[in-house]
Amino acid sequence: DQQVKQNSPSLSVQEGRISILNCDYTNSMFDYFLWYKKYPAEGPTFLISISSIKDKNEDGRFTVFLNKSAKHLSLHIVPSQPGDSAVYFCAASGGNKIIFGKGTRLHILP
Amino acid sequence: DTAVSQTPKYLVTQMGNDKSIKCEQNLGHDTMYWYKQDSKKFLKIMFSYNNKELIINETVPNRFSPKSPDKAHLNLHINSLELGDSAVYFCASSSGGGYSTEAFFGQGTRLTVV
Numbered sequence: 001d002q003q004v005k006q007n008s009p010s011l012s013v014q015e016g017r018i019s020i021l022n023c024d025y026t027n028s029m030f031d032y033f034l035w036y037k038k039y040p041a042e043g044p045t046f047l048i049s050i051s052s053i054k055d056k057n058e059d060g061r062f063t064v065f066l067n068k069s070a071k072h073l074s075l076h077i078v079p080s081q082p083g084d085s086a087v088y089f090c091a092a093s094g095g096n097k098i099i100f101g102k103g104t105r106l107h108i109l110p
Numbered sequence: 111d112t113a114v115s116q117t118p119k120y121l122v123t124q125m126g127n128d129k130s131i132k133c134e135q136n137l138g139h140d141t142m143y144w145y146k147q148d149s150k151k152f153l154k155i156m157f158s159y160n161n162k163e164l165i166i167n168e169t170v171p172n173r174f175s176p177k178s179p180d181k182a183h184l185n186l187h188i189n190s191l192e193l194g195d196s197a198v199y200f201c202a203s204s205s206g207g208g209y210s211t212e213a214f215f216g217q218g219t220r221l222t223v224v
Contacts (some may be wrong), residue, residue, distance in 0.1 A: 034212065043114070043200050043215030044153070089136050089153060097166050098143070098204070100153040 004092050006101035014109050019077040020091065021104050023090030030092035030099075033066060035075045038087045038103070040109050047088075048075070080108050111218050113137050116216035123191055124224055130187045131219045133201030141165075142184040143213065144176060145200040153200070178217045191223045 005024045013019040025033070031052045036044035050057040050064045050073065057064050063076045077084055085108045090101040116133040123129050135142065158166035162178040164179040173189045188195060198220050204213040 036215075041218070043202075043217050045215070046212040049212065087151070097155050097158050098202075099155065100145070102150070102152050 002101070003030075004090055004099050004101040006088075006090050006104050009102070010105040010107065012107040012109055013080050015082060016079045019075075019080045019084065019106055019108070021075040021077075021088050021090070021106065023073050023075075023101055025069055025073070025092050027092065027094070027099075028071070028093040032093040033073050034063070034091040034093060034098070035062075035064060036091060036100075038089060044089055066081040067093050074097050077106075080106075082108050082110065114201055114203055114214050114216040115217050116199075118139060118219060119217060120220050120222075122222045122224065125191055127191050128187070128189045129162060129191060129221070130185055131201075131221070132183070132185045133198055134183050135201075135203040135214070136182065137203055137205075137214060139203035139205050139214075140181060141204045141206075142178065143202040144184065144186050145202060145215075147198040147200060147218070149197070156199075156222075157184075157186075188221075189223075193223050196221055196223045 003026050035047040035051040037047045038044040048062045049060050050066050055066050066073045087103045087105050089103045091098050114135045141160045143158050147153045155169045157176045159178045175187045178184045183210040198218045200218045201216040
């Protein structure tokens with residue numbers, strides 16, 4: 001029973017264009033949503049988060065949007081760079097745990 | 111200085127053996143976690159400890175026993191290893207559950223049971 005879903009296992013985007021990664025969740029009790037980036041043979045590293053009381057948070061090239069009524073969040077990366085190629089995990093926090101989605105592998109094409 | 115460190119990085123062992131994975135964090139965090147990433151790359155929480163006390167046990171078999179000797183350490187002991195235990199295990203820590211946001215992860219331990 002997945003509480004956090006990332007329905008696209010992979011995504012390819014041209015360098016310089018916008019990458020949009022999507023995530024859906026089912027539990028209304030989550031109070032924070034996070035994005036993590038993971039390179040092979042490394043642990044996930046925190047990228048950006050958003051509180052459930054906000055609808056947008058921006059940090060440099062990364063922006064996370066939250067639509068609570070739709071239980072949907074998205075991560076926008078613009079412009080996309082080669083170093084952005086990685087697996088991106090959406091996660092939701094609440095009740096002493098952080099629940100992760102299955103991840104989306106992002107390929108930035110030259 | 112590594113924030114969350116886990117050892118060993120790789121572990122190959124035979125079915126039926128008992129093994130431990132150690133985890134230490136130097137961030138002063140109250141909450142530590144163990145996650146399992148299986149062959150389908152799904153990162154799933156196993157345990158959560160807050161101030162040395164077990165908070166979450168996500169229906170993990172009894173063969174898995176976490177031990178938290180102090181707030182900075184959360185070790186994972188696995189008895190009678192099975193082939194299906196092969197996975198990458200990640201330790202993580204955060205400054206608190208619920209309200210807390212960011213969790214810091216170790217580099218992972220790739221366990222292979224043969």
